[in-house]
Amino acid sequence: MVNDRLGRPLRDLRISITDRCNFRCVYCMPKEVFGRDYEFLPRSDLLSFEEITRLARAFAANGVEKIRITGGEPLVRRDVERLVDRLAAIEGLDLTLTTNGSLLAAKAGALHDAGLRRVTVSLDSLDDATFRAMNDVDFPVTRVLEGIEAAAAAGLPVKVNVVLKRGVNDDGIVELARYFRGTGHVLRFIEYMDVGHTNGWRMDDVVPAAEVVRTIGAEFPLEPVEPAYRGEVARRWRYADGAGEIGAIASVTEPFCGDCTRARLSADGKLYTCLFAVRGHDLRALVRSNATDLDLREAISAVWSRRTDRYSELRTAETVALPKVEMSYIGG
Numbered sequence: 001m002v003n004d005r006l007g008r009p010l011r012d013l014r015i016s017i018t019d020r021c022n023f024r025c026v027y028c029m030p031k032e033v034f035g036r037d038y039e040f041l042p043r044s045d046l047l048s049f050e051e052i053t054r055l056a057r058a059f060a061a062n063g064v065e066k067i068r069i070t071g072g073e074p075l076v077r078r079d080v081e082r083l084v085d086r087l088a089a090i091e092g093l094d095l096t097l098t099t100n101g102s103l104l105a106a107k108a109g110a111l112h113d114a115g116l117r118r119v120t121v122s123l124d125s126l127d128d129a130t131f132r133a134m135n136d137v138d139f140p141v142t143r144v145l146e147g148i149e150a151a152a153a154a155g156l157p158v159k160v161n162v163v164l165k166r167g168v169n170d171d172g173i174v175e176l177a178r179y180f181r182g183t184g185h186v187l188r189f190i191e192y193m194d195v196g197h198t199n200g201w202r203m204d205d206v207v208p209a210a211e212v213v214r215t216i217g218a219e220f221p222l223e224p225v226e227p228a229y230r231g232e233v234a235r236r237w238r239y240a241d242g243a244g245e246i247g248a249i250a251s252v253t254e255p256f257c258g259d260c261t262r263a264r265l266s267a268d269g270k271l272y273t274c275l276f277a278v279r280g281h282d283l284r285a286l287v288r289s290n291a292t293d294l295d296l297r298e299a300i301s302a303v304w305s306r307r308t309d310r311y312s313e314l315r316t317a318e319t320v321a322l323p324k325v326e327m328s329y330i331g332g
């Protein structure tokens with residue numbers, strides 16, 4: 001186990017397995033930037049499944065208990081279930097994946113059979129026109145809902161993540177709550193963050209988590225639920241009538257850097273110790289040299305033990321303007 005300079009252990013790892021996505025969500029990969037001419041990482045730059053697995057083992061040896069496969073859109077990477085199969089073989093690991101759901105209906109069974117434990121699906125609106133406008137590739141909401149149902153039918157517990165942007169989809173909060181109440185799928189609302197530098201983020205666009213909880217609570221009374229573990233980013237509430245629970249992730253209005261135990265590995269093998277970091281540490285160079293497993297483990301431990309990041313607690317008008325890497329690259 002390794003602690004950083006602020007006493008935070010390394011517990012979670014998000015692995016971006018591709019910087020590509022089949023959606024162009026306006027707040028994440030806007031078309032004006034990620035258009036036809038955008039140069040994604042060449043294939044040879046991406047970590048292979050073998051390299052990812054080797055690094056994942058080195059992270060696990062440093063105390064990582066939970067791995068989330070993400071991207072870009074992880075299901076656009078060919079044979080992703082083969083990676084799941086390899087990672088699921090690492091003992092004691094909680095393995096999950098975040099997806100936009102577009103390819104989930106086709107993949108859910110294979111992912112489950114390969115050893116995936118659960119899945120998080122991003123879904124920003126139930127209103128078809130709003131959803132199509134937000135993903136900006138005219139993708140219909142019904143196909144994502146089918147993906148969610150396929151995942152549940154395959155035996156994967158589902159969380160549904162909603163990013164709210166003021167004036168865009170915040171009129172659909174209660175409709176989402178009503179739809180997912182009683183299904184067993186946990187709905188979670190995430191505050192829109194100033195990640196990357198392409199989405200033109202403004203504080204006015206953020207819908208505070210407290211407002212979401214008030215809005216839902218006015219329709220369906222809610223009671224707070226105790227956090228399950230240190231570093232749990234979502235504050236949890238349960239419906240008073242027993243119809244399940246919701247989560248709210250107040251990354252902007254109530255930052256939780258003090259409890260952040262999360263590292264990120266980009267698709268080309270750089271280790272980032274904060275979502276808002278500017279620079280990563282090149283682990284791919286090590287993996288592609290003669291490094292031993294012990295060398296990898298020590299390199300990770302050395303980076304983590306120097307970590308002091310707490311961007312969201314220090315966020316000001318000035319930090320918002322700082323250069324940052326894109327979420328599609330670093331892994332959301």
Ligand code: SAM
Nearest residue numbers: 028071072073098099100122161163192193332
């Ligand atoms: N493609 C997958 C998906 O859609 O879930 C995985 C990658 S995506 C970058 C992961 C999550 O980050 C999604 O739920 C997305 O809505 C969220 N996200 C992207 N940009 C964001 C931002 N600026 N603020 C908050 N969440 C954001």
